[in-house]
Amino acid sequence: MDIRLDDLNGAEIKRLLQEHLDDMYDASPAKSVHALDLSALKQADIRLWTVWQNDQLLGCGALKTHNSEEGEIKSMRTTNAARNKGVASTLLQYILGDAKQQGLTKISLETGTQDFFAPARALYKKHGFAECGPFADYQPDPYSVFMSKTLS
Template identity: 55%
Template sequence: MEIKIDDLSGDQVARLIGEHLQSMELHSPPESIHALNLDKLKKPDITFWSVWEQEELLGCGALKELNAHHGEIKSMRTSSQHLKKGVARKLMEYIIQEAKRRGYRRLSLETGPMEAFAPARKLYESVGFQYCGPFAEYVEDPYSLFMTKEL
């Protein structure tokens, strides 16, 4: 598996982000969807990575800088053909190390409480994220759970 910074210009990445957004629409009302589209992922405060095995896209994830000491995990997604192969874990560990390298003291994320998000929550818990209240611009929402990790 190769993890690399991605400029979000490739068709495979666009399709995976599209799949991610469609999945969010299936499980959350529109006002509770916090997933970012391609244009929003291209903002200068976000670094986006893709995970590849030769020419095949396995997954993706992003890190948004909230401030000099706090980052947010965004757009974690494994391609449906590569679930349960360790793609998300490897990328999550990579992003955690990058956050530490940047000097962040905390990483946070928003996810859903529904059963569809259970595998993601299990992964986040396994790497040390704990449940917390809303952070940054988020507000309490029955369709959102918030997690954070001290680095």
């Protein structure tokens, strides 16, 4: 697997991110969808990586930096063909490593409470994330689970 910092200009990543947004709106009420669209992901405080096997896109994930100590995982997604093959774990470890290199000490995320999001919650728990309260600009939401991890 090859992990690359992505400029978000390729057709493959645009399709994957649109699929991600579509699924988020199908799974959650619109007011509870916190997934970012393509233009929001191009902000200076966000870096997005893609995972490739040869010329096949397998997944993506982003890190949003909130301040000098805290960041947030955004837009974690694997393609249907890449599910349950370790792509998300590999990418998450990569992003956490990058966060440590930046000097971040805490990484948080928001995901859903519905069954659709159970694999995501399991992935994050497997990598040491624990449930927490809302962070940054998030508000309590019955459709959201907030998780964080302290980086050592």
